[in-house]
Amino acid sequence: MNNDWSKLKQSANQIPTNDSLLPYVLEVLKNGEEGTNHVIRTRVYDFLSIPEDIKNIKYPNYPDDDGILANRFSFSLSKLYKAGALVRPRRGIYQITEVGQRLLTQYGDQLTEKVLEEEPDYIRYMSELAERTERKSNALQEVNIDKADPEKVEIGKMVNQINNEIAIELLDKIRNSSPKFFEYLVVDLLVKMGYSGENGDAKITSYSNDNGIDGIINQDPLGTSTVYLQAKRYKEDNKVGRPAIQAFYGALAGVNADRGVFITTSDYSKEAKLYAKSQGIVLIDGIQLTDLMLKYQVGVEEAHQYTVFRIDNDYFELE
Template sequence: MPVWSGFLTPVLEVLMDEQVWRKRDLHSAVEDHVGLTTEQRAEKLPSGQRRADNRIGWALSGLYRAKLVDRPARATFVITDAGRSLLAEHPDGITEKILKTLPEYQDYAPARTASSSNITPDPYVVAREENDPLEQIEGGVGRLHAEVAADLLDRLRCQAPEFLEQSVLDVLVAMGYGGTEGRAARIGGSGDGGVDGVIDQDPLGLERIYVQAKRYAADNTVGRPEIQAFVGALHGVGAARGVFITTSSFTSGAREYAQNIGTRVILIDGQRLADLMIRYGVAVQTRQTFTVVEVDEDYFE
């Protein structure tokens, strides 16, 4: 059976009919196009998922990330103009190496830094033989989480501003803020005074944290003026601390300003927001749990 990247070209070739394909039908058509045998179609991973479904799913994920296919509705796919053009440019087939050269593919998941994430910094590096099995597992989990993080940001940017405002409050409640009752209120909208939400910091509600959420495209950074405006809004409600969250990133000037003012303002960029959503289970669900064991030395003593 082809590796996941071996399905990149077959998927695009099936989608060349320019029809909107449902995911299940597309998988079957790709398997027919590749000529998988009955035995290959029946192969399963230890999790119980069909191996073909897993590899075609990875191919679709990579193609979507590179904007070579689009999802007009849930669980449906269609080829884009870019997909048709790339297929024509590479009649011998599209490889993972070609995919990684595309700016759209590179821009989909911003580069991580050790200070902003506890996930493997370079999750797209294929596990090498010299890595021990545990390192390979951790690398695989890092890659999966990086794909999910990128998808979360893409979806958040496509939602209404009100959706993001509620999502960031959900994250803060999941992190333990909101007191014993998890109290958080969205107050965004016209006349919000530059504050989108408020959440209790302690069980009694004696201290409150005010939140600003900005749904920005990846290339639309938040600068110092926006942070200054937020600080002014905090002073307007008599608050001493706040959290500014964006789906993009902050300029160095914005970060420097936030660090040097008396008002405590925490800046959370899009990558950190996605990481927090994954860590605290907001808008994600557990797909599978693995248990890694080692010999109990005490048993043999």
């Protein structure tokens, strides 16, 4: 591995590019230890002997910021995460994966963004991001948001982009959780959505006696209105088929129920969707699941809030 910073690809101001930093992030994490953004970039600074004057170059409008080079590490970390070369075991913490080790061994300091963009994990990530963006765009059009203030629309698009990326990471965490935790999660979500009613209750069923039903939500104290849940924690390429929906319908019939919600972290086959629709079963896929989790703040917390002002023309009418 090259350890001379001056040999890296640089922008006009001699600052190493996002692309050039990629292999060095993996290099300083190759022993498997975890690190924050700050720890990682400090190790890379030392490994490449990057001088202080380069590290301290700031954006003209943000003199108190960490600097341009520090900001570029954030982009590099994000790119490596999307390609599956890094994971985030905890908030703000990064760790190299088997994919990252393979890429480092195979490409060394020749690793580029183009290589990452050809990784299956990166392709899947961008495909899911595109689908989420399209769904949000269709939803905005349905409520005629396109006729609103153009500036407001642009801000909305930026917020959606950020939240879509958070939702993808959230779904990945859910897929790597235990099946039992996933059942607790979906029950918690439906309670937050108001399905348990004012005096109802919600619970998950025991494995030994679930009879094909993972959760039960009584919407009133007497249990006269009940929602039954089935939760399948599947990988993204493992779609729920019609047989699973038929089995759930059979479980609902066994308890004389007519209200069922099937939730998965993946998607449904066309046949499964048609059968569920004919039997009145509500289907929630992975994208819908995480969108609802963001909306009702289950497993997430608000990070930032910004206020956008507009002119109060009525005020000036007083003149």
